[in-house]
Structure formats: C-alpha cells, structure tokens
Amino acid sequence: MGYVISFEEANKIFADLQDEYEIWAPKRFVGMGRYSDTDLIKYDKVSTVEEIEYMDKSDFPAKEVLTPISESMFYFTEDEFIESKATNKKLLIFMRPCDIHAQHHQERIYLQNGGYADMYYKRMNEKVKIVMMECTVGWDTCYCISMGANKTEDYSMAVRFEDGQLRMDVKDEVFAPYFEEKEEISFQPEYVEKNQLTLDIPEIPNKEVLTKLKNHPMWQEYNKRCISCGACTIACSTCTCFTTTDIIYNENSNVGERKRTSASCQIKGFSDMAGGMSFRNTAGDRMRYKVLHKFHDYKERFKDYHMCVGCGRCIDRCPEFISIVAAVNKMSKAVDEIVAEENK
Amino acid sequence: MNHDIDIKKVRINCFRQSKVAGEFMLQLRVPGALIQAKHLSMVEEVCEKWGNGTFHIGTRQTLNIPGIKYENIDEVNKFIRGYIEEVDIQTCDVDMESTDAGYPTIGARNIMSCIGNAHCIKGNVNTYQLARKIEKLIFPSHYHIKIAVAGCPNDCVKANFNDFGIMGINKQVYDIDRCIGCGACAEACEHHATGVLTLNENGKIDKDTCCCVGCGECSLICPTGAWTRGKTLYRVTLGGRTGKQNPRSGKLFLNWVTEEVLLGMFANWHKFSAWALDYKPEYLHGGHLIDRVGYKEFVKHIFEGVEFNPEAKMADDIYWQENEQRGNMHVMPLSQHKHAGPQSSAN
Numbered sequence: 081m082g083y084v085i086s087f088e089e090a091n092k093i094f095a096d097l098q099d100e101y102e103i104w105a106p107k108r109f110v111g112m113g114r115y116s117d118t119d120l121i122k123y124d125k126v127s128t129v130e131e132i133e134y135m136d137k138s139d140f141p142a143k144e145v146l147t148p149i150s151e152s153m154f155y156f157t158e159d160e161f162i163e164s165k166a167t168n169k170k171l172l173i174f175m176r177p178c179d180i181h182a183q184h185h186q187e188r189i190y191l192q193n194g195g196y197a198d199m200y201y202k203r204m205n206e207k208v209k210i211v212m213m214e215c216t217v218g219w220d221t222c223y224c225i226s227m228g229a230n231k232t233e234d235y236s237m238a239v240r241f242e243d244g245q246l247r248m249d250v251k252d253e254v255f256a257p258y259f260e261e262k263e264e265i266s267f268q269p270e271y272v273e274k275n276q277l278t279l280d281i282p283e284i285p286n287k288e289v290l291t292k293l294k295n296h297p298m299w300q301e302y303n304k305r306c307i308s309c310g311a312c313t314i315a316c317s318t319c320t321c322f323t324t325t326d327i328i329y330n331e332n333s334n335v336g337e338r339k340r341t342s343a344s345c346q347i348k349g350f351s352d353m354a355g356g357m358s359f360r361n362t363a364g365d366r367m368r369y370k371v372l373h374k375f376h377d378y379k380e381r382f383k384d385y386h387m388c389v390g391c392g393r394c395i396d397r398c399p400e401f402i403s404i405v406a407a408v409n410k411m412s413k414a415v416d417e418i419v420a421e422e423n424k
Numbered sequence: 425m426n427h428d429i430d431i432k433k434v435r436i437n438c439f440r441q442s443k444v445a446g447e448f449m450l451q452l453r454v455p456g457a458l459i460q461a462k463h464l465s466m467v468e469e470v471c472e473k474w475g476n477g478t479f480h481i482g483t484r485q486t487l488n489i490p491g492i493k494y495e496n497i498d499e500v501n502k503f504i505r506g507y508i509e510e511v512d513i514q515t516c517d518v519d520m521e522s523t524d525a526g527y528p529t530i531g532a533r534n535i536m537s538c539i540g541n542a543h544c545i546k547g548n549v550n551t552y553q554l555a556r557k558i559e560k561l562i563f564p565s566h567y568h569i570k571i572a573v574a575g576c577p578n579d580c581v582k583a584n585f586n587d588f589g590i591m592g593i594n595k596q597v598y599d600i601d602r603c604i605g606c607g608a609c610a611e612a613c614e615h616h617a618t619g620v621l622t623l624n625e626n627g628k629i630d631k632d633t634c635c636c637v638g639c640g641e642c643s644l645i646c647p648t649g650a651w652t653r654g655k656t657l658y659r660v661t662l663g664g665r666t667g668k669q670n671p672r673s674g675k676l677f678l679n680w681v682t683e684e685v686l687l688g689m690f691a692n693w694h695k696f697s698a699w700a701l702d703y704k705p706e707y708l709h710g711g712h713l714i715d716r717v718g719y720k721e722f723v724k725h726i727f728e729g730v731e732f733n734p735e736a737k738m739a740d741d742i743y744w745q746e747n748e749q750r751g752n753m754h755v756m757p758l759s760q761h762k763h764a765g766p767q768s769s770a771n
C-alpha cells in the first residue's frame with residue numbers, strides 16, 4: 081500500500097516505532113570528513129526524518145549496523161565467560177538497493193559459509209527490517225547496474241524523500257497499523273536505469289590464463305599508487321573479514337574480553353601466519369588478491385554472482401584516486417591479451 | 425623630472441622607491457593572498473599603462489607593479505580605487521573611506537597565507553577567511569606588524585618568520601570503536617609529524633598528548649574515520665623576523681587557542697603599539713616593540729579583555745635565539761677552522 085506523509089507525520093511514526101525498533105540510517109557528521117571542513121556520512125541511530133542524509137551517498141556502508149567495526153564477543157574470567165548482549169530492540173534500517181544486495185553477501189558469508197552460522201551476526205540479522213531508500217540517479221562512482229544491484233524488492237517499506245514529505249510503499253503488514261488514516265496513494269519506487277560507469281568483467285577461461293593474469297605486470301602499477309590503507313575494504317558493502325583480539329584487563333591476565341574488529345586484506349600483515357610466514361607482501365599483490373577475489377574467486381566458488389554491488393564507496397574513499405572499475409577494466413584487457421596470445 | 429619627492433610620504437602610500445630616479449613600485453595588498461581572478465586584468469592594465477610592463481610577485485604576497493613614474497601616482501591611485509574598495513573595504517570589511525588617494529598607510533603589512541583548506545588536503549583551516557578578519561582589525565594602522573596564516577603546522581607560508589605566525593590546528597578526536605588497529609596513523613605521525621602515536625598490544629592507539637602538534641595527519645590517513653578533526657584551533661609563534669641585523673625564527677607563543685582569542689588579541693595590537701611607541705608611529709615591526717617592552721609586559725597589554733578557551737596554552741616566558749649577523753662568531757675563512765680527529769700530514 082502506498083502513502084504520502086509529511087515529515088511531521090513521519091516523525092510521529094518514528095516515535096511510535098521506537099518502542100520496538102532502533103531506527104538506523106545514514107547520518108551526516110559535520111566536519112568529521114577526511115579533509116578539514118568536510119563531512120562524514122555514516123550509519124547511526126536516528127529518531128527524526130530530518131536526521132537522515134538522503135541527498136548524498138554515505139561514506140560507509142549499511143553493514144556497520146549489523147557488524148560494527150569493533151564489537152565485544154564475550155567477557156572472560158578464569159573459568160567462565162559471559163557472552164556480550166545484542167540490542168533488545170528490532171532494527172529498522174534505511175538502505176539503498178545496493179546495500180540491500182550487499183546484505184545477501186553478508187548473510188551468505190556469516191550464516192551459510194562452511195556450514196556454520198555466526199551467532200553474533202545471526203542474532204542481529206533476525207531483527208532486521210529494511211526500508212529501501214529510493215535511488216534513481218546515483219553518483220559518478222556508482223556502477224550498480226553492471227553488478228545487477230540497482231533493483232530489489234526485498235524490503236518491508238520503500239521511501240521516496242521529497243521536500244517536506246515522504247512517499248512510501250508499505251509492503252510488510254507489520255507496519256500497516258502505523259499508517260492508519262494516512263493519505264493513501266499509488267506509489268512504486270523507481271530505480272537507477274543508467275550509470276556513468278560500466279564494468280567489463282572478464283571471463284577467465286582456465287587456470288593457465290588465471291596464472292598468467294596473476295603474474296601480469298598490470299598489478300605492479302599499484303605498488304606505486306596504492307598506500308595499503310584499507311579504506312576501500314572498510315568502505316566496502318560486501319567485505320566481511322575480521323580479526324579477533326583478546327584484551328586483558330589491567331594486571332589480572334586471566335580476566336578480559338574478546339573483541340572482533342574489521343580487518344583488511346589491503347593492509348600489510350593481513351596474511352601473517354604463526355611462524356612468521358607472510359603472503360602478498362606488496363601493494364600490487366594485495367590489490368590483485370582483492371580484485372580477483374571479488375571479480376573471480378567468489379563467483380567461482382558460489383556460482384551465482386560476483387562479490388560486489390557497485391556501490392562505488394571504495395572509489396569514493398580511496399585517498400589515492402584508485403578506481404576499482406578502472407582496475408577491473410584493465411584486467412579485462414589483460415585477459416584478452418593473454419587469451420589472444422594463447423590462441424596464436 | 426621632479427627631484428623634490430617626499431619619499432617617505434610616497435612609501436606610506438605603498439609606492440616603493442626605485443633605483444631608477446623618479447620611479448616607484450606599487451604594492452597592492454592581497455589579504456590572505458586570495459582574490460577574484462578578474463582583478464588580474466586590472467593589474468595588467470596598470471603594469472602596461474603606467475608601469476614598465478613587468479609584474480613582480482611580492483614576497484609578502486602583494487601584487488607589485490614596478491616602474492611607475494612619480495607624476496603618474498595620482499592617476500594610478502584613482503585607478504586602483506575600485507580594487508582597494510572591493511578587496512579591503514568590501515571583502516575584509518575594513519573601516520576606511522574609499523578615496524582617490526590610494527592606500528592610507530603601509531604600516532600593518534599584507535597578511536600572508538598559504539592556500540589553506542580552501543584547496544589543500546593538509547590544511548586545517550580556511551586561511552584567507554581568517555586573514556580577512558585580521559585585516560579588519562589591523563588595517564589601516566601606521567604601526568607596523570607582519571602576520572602570516574598557515575593552514576597547518578607544516579607552515580609552507582613561513583609564518584614562523586613573522587611577528588605573529590598563525591597555524592591552523594585541530595584537537596583530533598579518537599573513536600576507539602572505529603579503530604581497526606592498522607597503525608597507519610602511528611606511521612603517518614612518525615613520518616610527517618612528531619611521532620606521538622603508538623599501536624598498543626590491544627590493537628588500539630595510545631597518544632602522547634603533550635607533543636601532538638594538531639596537524640591532522642592521523643585523520644587524513646585513517647581508513648575508518650576513527651580519527652576525526654575536533655575543534656578548530658590555532659597555534660601562534662611570536663617575534664619571528666628576517667632582516668640584516670638580528671633575524672630569528674618565532675617562538676611558540678600560543679597553542680590550542682580559538683579564533684576568538686586570536687581576534688581579541690589582534691584587536692589590541694594598535695593600542696599596544698601606540699602605547700609602546702609613546703603614540704608616535706615608527707618604522708619598526710612588531711617584534712622589536714615586544715623586545716623593548718618585554719614579553720611579560722606585552723602579554724598584559726595584548727590580552728586585555730581577552731578570555732581564553734579552556735584548552736588554550738600560552739608561553740609563560742619566551743627566550744628568543746637571535747641569529748646575529750653582526751657577530752659572525754662561527755663564520756670564518758676555511759683556513760681558520762679548528763680541526764678535530766686525525767689530520768693528514770699534508771695539512
């Protein structure tokens with residue numbers, strides 16, 4: 081059912097919803113951007129429509145709501161442990177279509193991969209209801225269409241932000257009571273139909289070509305350009321890697337807390353092993369790993385789609401102006417060259 | 425040509441005497457070193473019509489037009505009226521009349537700035553906007569003062585060699601929950617700044633707040649936004665100067681002060697200078713006045729009625745180190761150098 085409601089009416093609904101829900105949405109943090117007098121947009125709890133940043137793309141993805149950059153797993157004493165608690169409330173998250181698609185990647189890795197469901201993810205994921213933020217134009221770093229992530233019907237509600245009012249598609253019956261006596265309209269969200277960027281993902285026909293691609297000189301460019309900061313993977317909607325750390329409380333080494341913290345394959349030391357072995361020691365190696373993981377290995381394993389939704393946040397956040405789209409397109413060219421050479 | 429020219433009167437009008445008799449170089453103020461590009465065509469016109477066709481980029485970021493004949497000064501002053509009005513009176517809100525007489529004084533010198541955060545990725549503050557606010561407070565005054573505003577402690581504008589050297593800084597804020605322990609900030613701080621950050625055994629950052637210069641390298645490099653810029657503040661060096669007699673770099677004077685403190689201080693400059701020089705302007709820059717009065721006395725005057733922000737720090741005393749051009753204690757012919765260590769017999 082479609083409705084049109086004023087911001088004022090929406091804020092009353094927000095107030096009612098908050099008895100049961102935490103409402104999460106992208107929010108603008110003034111002056112907190114990388115450069116001075118620039119802003120940062122990241123997910124945070126909101127209680128009014130006005131707090132939602134719906135004009136600009138968020139710097140950081142919606143995944144942070146379910147898997148914050150660092151979280152406590154459990155607290156331990158000498159002979160027992162106590163698990164950390166998740167929020168008691170349900171989660172209503174405002175997401176763009178790309179973030180909703182990314183949610184499926186997150187679910188796959190945390191809940192289905194290796195026959196094991198991560199309980200910290202599960203307990204959060206069960207609480208989620210999605211409000212899709214209509215996205216019809218996108219930005220110059222978006223390539224959601226290339227990744228098939230521009231459209232989705234996987235939402236409880238969809239919203240179009242207009243000047244002082246919201247148009248909403250309320251699909252989930254759970255939310256119908258909140259909209260009683262609100263003005264009914266016919267409303268279906270629209271989607272991005274065209275991106276400025278397009279991605280040409282190569283088919284890698286066999287292992288020989290893959291091996292040659294891994295050794296291709298194209299990756300060396302990133303030894304000079306990439307500073308291995310990991311901003312791309314932290315901003316990535318689909319990346320899930322984390323590491324765990326035991327934090328020991330003060331002088332008692334048997335009492336402490338286990339935390340998990342986002343990790344990045346782009347940062348030196350990511351592949352360090354006990355005994356001192358380390359892999360992918362150059363920025364180019366790490367870039368190759370990331371690009372192939374996202375645009376080859378993942379699909380090779382799961383068979384359906386690549387590990388990218390085209391949100392373009394990695395491009396937005398890269399302080400060195402490295403574009404994943406350019407990297408993948410270069411890879412395509414390299415594969416063509418290798419295949420042509422093989423067929424000679 | 426006219427051989428009876430009051431050079432000092434012309435100098436106060438911002439026309440500098442040339443070695444070519446009867447010629448002068450006009451110095452147009454550019455407070456904060458940023459103006460609308462359209463003014464450049466006006467400058468070009470002055471250069472070509474009344475100057476010698478060349479243009480000099482002033483060392484204090486003025487627009488310098490050499491080769492102007494004394495007899496044309498009145499005409500040039502009329503021509504630049506619009507520029508002075510737009511740049512100083514309108515943009516900087518300077519309290520002075522728009523006239524055909526050119527600049528009323530050369531006293532308070534052009535306020536220099538690096539490009540600041542209007543462009544620079546390292547800049548912490550908008551330098552030209554601050555410079556314009558200071559211009560309003562110190563110009564026009566016959567008392568001499570040299571001020572420069574740097575966007576960050578890198579000090580590309582060499583504010584350190586001015587009477588007052590201002591640098592934009594921030595109290596960086598650390599969100600421990602967003603930190604992934606990559607150590608990039610610690611590395612950047614070590615490499616670019618003062619090395620006050622260390623990665624601890626819990627994979628988080630410890631900071632030696634004492635020696636942080638507030639430059640923001642940590643916020644620039646942080647991949648997660650764990651480091652962000654907090655309050656915009658300033659550090660100020662005092663008493664820097666160049667010169668033939670006793671050049672010296674400025675000494676740290678204020679740290680972590682707000683713009684309000686800075687502006688409050690500059691609002692007292694004219695009053696302090698007048699008092700220090702017994703109400704008779706001299707061709708003497710700010711640092712020399714502070715030397716005469718003594719630092720502690722200077723501080724009493726310059727902060728009259730100024731309220732400090734809680735983070736603010738001020739030098740209790742300052743011990744300048746002058747580079748005495750007269751002494752030349754250690755500069756001597758190579759043959760007179762003392763030697764240490766084994767010497768070859770040929771010597």
